[in-house]
Amino acid sequence: xxxxxxxxxxxxxxxxxxxxxxxxxxxxxxxxxxxxxxxxxxxxxxxxxxxxxxxxxxxxxxxxxxxxxxxxxxxxxxxxxxxxxxxxxxxxxxxxxxxxxxxxxxxxxxxxxxxxxxxxxxxxxxxxxxxxxxxxxxxxxxxxxxxxxxxxxxxxxxxxxxxxxxxxxxxxxxxxxxxxxxxxxxxxxxxxxxxxxxxxxxxxxxxxxxxxxxxxxxxxxxxxxxxxxxxxxxxxxxxxxxxxxxxxxxxxxxxxxxxxxxxxxxxxxxxxxxxxxxxxxxxxxxxxxxxxxxxxxxxxxxxxxxxxxxxxxxxxxxxxxxxxxxxxxxxxxxxxxxxxxxxxxxxxxxxxxxxxxxxxxxxxxxxx
Amino acid sequence: xxxxxxxxxxxxxxxxxxxxxxxxxxxxxxxxxxxxxxxxxxxxxxxxxxxxxxxxxxxxxxxxxxxxxxxxx
Numbered sequence: 001x002x003x004x005x006x007x008x009x010x011x012x013x014x015x016x017x018x019x020x021x022x023x024x025x026x027x028x029x030x031x032x033x034x035x036x037x038x039x040x041x042x043x044x045x046x047x048x049x050x051x052x053x054x055x056x057x058x059x060x061x062x063x064x065x066x067x068x069x070x071x072x073x074x075x076x077x078x079x080x081x082x083x084x085x086x087x088x089x090x091x092x093x094x095x096x097x098x099x100x101x102x103x104x105x106x107x108x109x110x111x112x113x114x115x116x117x118x119x120x121x122x123x124x125x126x127x128x129x130x131x132x133x134x135x136x137x138x139x140x141x142x143x144x145x146x147x148x149x150x151x152x153x154x155x156x157x158x159x160x161x162x163x164x165x166x167x168x169x170x171x172x173x174x175x176x177x178x179x180x181x182x183x184x185x186x187x188x189x190x191x192x193x194x195x196x197x198x199x200x201x202x203x204x205x206x207x208x209x210x211x212x213x214x215x216x217x218x219x220x221x222x223x224x225x226x227x228x229x230x231x232x233x234x235x236x237x238x239x240x241x242x243x244x245x246x247x248x249x250x251x252x253x254x255x256x257x258x259x260x261x262x263x264x265x266x267x268x269x270x271x272x273x274x275x276x277x278x279x280x281x282x283x284x285x286x287x288x289x290x291x292x293x294x295x296x297x298x299x300x301x302x303x304x305x306x307x308x309x310x311x312x313x314x315x316x317x318x319x320x321x322x323x324x325x326x327x328x329x330x331x332x333x334x335x336x337x338x339x340x341x342x343x344x345x346x347x348x349x350x351x352x353x354x355x356x357x358x359x360x361x362x363x364x365x366x367x368x
Numbered sequence: 369x370x371x372x373x374x375x376x377x378x379x380x381x382x383x384x385x386x387x388x389x390x391x392x393x394x395x396x397x398x399x400x401x402x403x404x405x406x407x408x409x410x411x412x413x414x415x416x417x418x419x420x421x422x423x424x425x426x427x428x429x430x431x432x433x434x435x436x437x438x439x440x441x
Contacts (some may be wrong), residue, residue: 070413070415071420107388267413267415340371340372340409340410341409341410342408342409342410342411345409345410
């Protein structure tokens with residue numbers, strides 16, 4: 001809004017030339033981040049009290065870890081704070097005519113809505129097991145993925161037709177192959193995997209939000225590079241006209257995330273719930289697809305994938321098929337806790353791992 | 369020992385030995401156990417307000433049961 005109003009005012013008179021500042025992605029990104037932090041700080045205390053009053057509290061599932069019971073009664077639905085802060089910040093500082101931004105915002109809101117419904121049911125039914133069914137969640141997520149694919153591969157795609165279906169691999173300058181229509185299947189599976197991977201990772205105070213900030217930060221760098229003809233040409237990345245606007249989007253997330261971490265760090269005063277974790281997962285999935293970095297995600301989001309794969313392998317292959325555990329415990333953070341690591345130790349060490357993976361991912365900008 | 373659980377179990381065993389009077393040379397014991405590495409990767413959190421609430425809850429529940437028994441008899 002400020003962006004659009006500023007540009008209109010600029011066009012009316014030269015005296016308002018100082019508003020050219022709004023044309024710079026860097027300025028709007030910083031302002032988006034600061035705005036989001038401020039909104040989270042302003043809303044959080046009241047929101048936390050409101051969740052207490054309305055009894056929207058976390059319901060503990062039996063994990064065999066003593067510290068898990070300390071979390072019972074902590075307000076949930078904190079993802080609403082993240083989404084509201086981001087949405088307001090983006091509305092203020094984003095270019096609302098940019099298709100990259102609109103698609104990412106749609107993902108945030110849709111996946112956040114699924115998570116909200118799940119959290120609402122769990123809270124109202126008084127049990128962590130009685131939210132939306134697994135199949136229902138996957139179907140709802142799949143609906144968005146299908147709609148996204150239709151836009152992404154259709155005439156309204158923000159990418160050029162030749163670029164949209166090409167598969168880029170880290171460390172290689174040229175696309176590996178053109179998947180054509182099969183790219184749709186690939187994106188469908190990718191989006192479901194990533195959205196749920198972040199959801200599974202959100203099990204300890206602060207565990208999901210900080211690695212998400214790292215991943216999003218790296219994607220913001222890619223967005224800035226690929227949205228700039230000079231940098232994209234120099235680093236031999238495909239130029240994606242308008243992708244730079246995703247820097248503003250991600251900055252809003254980083255600001256909202258830092259504000260949320262203020263309250264979510266151990267011992268957490270509020271949890272993001274599925275509202276936040278699914279919203280973040282959906283957002284990261286869409287960002288990766290839009291920036292052609294799907295195959296970078298196993299490295300960049302390696303922590304999320306490790307958490308998701310250990311959980312799914314343990315459950316689907318181990319318990320349900322073989323009838324026994326494959327891993328000592330799953331997901332990964334539970335395994336570390338059961339081996340005697342305190343929650344705070346697990347969280348900070350996994351942050352370090354996520355940070356290192358982010359650095360390695362940034363290195364792929366040049367190592368090609 | 370590398371694992372804190374083993375170190376803790378050893379200290380607990382020594383405590384039991386002292387309590388039962390089997391180890392009498394306590395100065396020697398203190399000198400030896402001062403070499404134990406007490407840093408650990410785990411801790412148990414203690415929330416004052418939650419503990420106080422649990423005590424109050426248990427007291428109230430206890431009173432409720434006493435009153436219920438009194439009324440029943």
